[in-house]
Amino acid sequence: MLKDVLNGLMERYQQRVPDVAAVIAAMIKEGIIQQAEDIENDHIAFRTMGVPQLGVQSLEKIFLHYGYTKMEKYHFPAKKLDAWWYAPPAPQYPRIFISELLVEALSPAAQQIIHSYTGEVKSDPVNALNLDDAVAVDSFLHSSLWRTPTLADYQLLAAESEYAAWVIYNRYYLNHFTVSVHNLPSGYNTVADFNVFLEKHGFQLNDAGGKIKTSPDGRLLQSATVAGMITAEFAGGDQFRIAGSYVEFAERKVLPEFAHLPAGEIRREHRREGFEAGNADKIFESTYATQTKKSS
Numbered sequence: 323m324l325k326d327v328l329n330g331l332m333e334r335y336q337q338r339v340p341d342v343a344a345v346i347a348a349m350i351k352e353g354i355i356q357q358a359e360d361i362e363n364d365h366i367a368f369r370t371m372g373v374p375q376l377g378v379q380s381l382e383k384i385f386l387h388y389g390y391t392k393m394e395k396y397h398f399p400a401k402k403l404d405a406w407w408y409a410p411p412a413p414q415y416p417r418i419f420i421s422e423l424l425v426e427a428l429s430p431a432a433q434q435i436i437h438s439y440t441g442e443v444k445s446d447p448v449n450a451l452n453l454d455d456a457v458a459v460d461s462f463l464h465s466s467l468w469r470t471p472t473l474a475d476y477q478l479l480a481a482e483s484e485y486a487a488w489v490i491y492n493r494y495y496l497n498h499f500t501v502s503v504h505n506l507p508s509g510y511n512t513v514a515d516f517n518v519f520l521e522k523h524g525f526q527l528n529d530a531g532g533k534i535k536t537s538p539d540g541r542l543l544q545s546a547t548v549a550g551m552i553t554a555e556f557a558g559g560d561q562f563r564i565a566g567s568y569v570e571f572a573e574r575k576v577l578p579e580f581a582h583l584p585a586g587e588i589r590r591e592h593r594r595e596g597f598e599a600g601n602a603d604k605i606f607e608s609t610y611a612t613q614t615k616k617s618s
């Protein structure tokens with residue numbers, strides 16, 4: 323069930339984010355991994371509109387049903403976002419990070435635009451889903467939810483919240499998957515080394531706050547590619563290049579209480595867990611114009 327839903331998400335994500343296949347191909351060519359399945363997916367992330375019938379409270383029900391546990395909350399005052407992370411039911415599954423736009427904190431004009439779309443969804447759509455039907459859940463996660471936005475609305479939203487504009491067009495498309503680097507061969511098992519490899523292969527890294535985002539405890543290090551641009555089709559046939567999704571890289575260091583364990587015995591529970599608001603704040607910008615102006 324969960325596996326089918328995750329596979330469906332990864333499949334559509336790969337189709338629209340060329341960097342995914344390109345990163346995997348570069349890792350195989352370099353001999354870092356043998357095949358795509360060797361990659362440990364640290365986490366995946368979704369973005370949502372925080373309106374009563376949608377938002378985190380709606381989308382999370384799918385993953386809570388599959389055994390995920392809701393963990394810490396993070397708040398991003400400048401970006402007007404809240405987010406939570408969810409621990410998986412078993413270590414072979416990725417963590418999940420779901421954020422939501424605090425719609426009520428936006429200007430009345432932006433709120434009105436958002437509600438004109440989200441208002442088409444009359445009640446929480448997840449309540450009407452049979453969560454035991456993986457095909458139904460997969461098609462829901464890739465459904466349009468509301469009408470195709472106009473380019474004018476997209477641009478008005480983008481001027482106030484790039485996150486809002488991203489969600490109004492991209493809906494629940496997977497925002498990123500995350501290559502876990504700490505279990506890779508030496509030379510590639512730190513974010514610093516992995517970034518060197520990525521840049522050597524021509525990948526553009528998000529440099530908001532520096533290319534390596536480090537938690538204050540020094541144990542969670544993250545980097546991300548700049549989102550590639552996609553040709554979006556807006557209402558009335560207007561076409562415009564907008565940010566799609568990106569790829570992230572994470573290194574979780576061993577906790578001090580497990581520092582004595584031999585390398586072969588280190589498992590997920592011995593490493594730094596969770597997320598970090600300061601890191602996340604900069605990673606969100608992988609789809610923001612300040613970063614995507616560097617991608618094509």
Ligand code: OOG
Pocket residue numbers: 367368369419421497544570597598601602603605606607
């Ligand atoms: C999520 C950004 C935060 C992390 O790992 O902290 C994040 C997003 O861009 O939607 O992915």
Ligand code: NI
Pocket residue numbers: 365367419498500570605
């Ligand atoms: Ni992430």
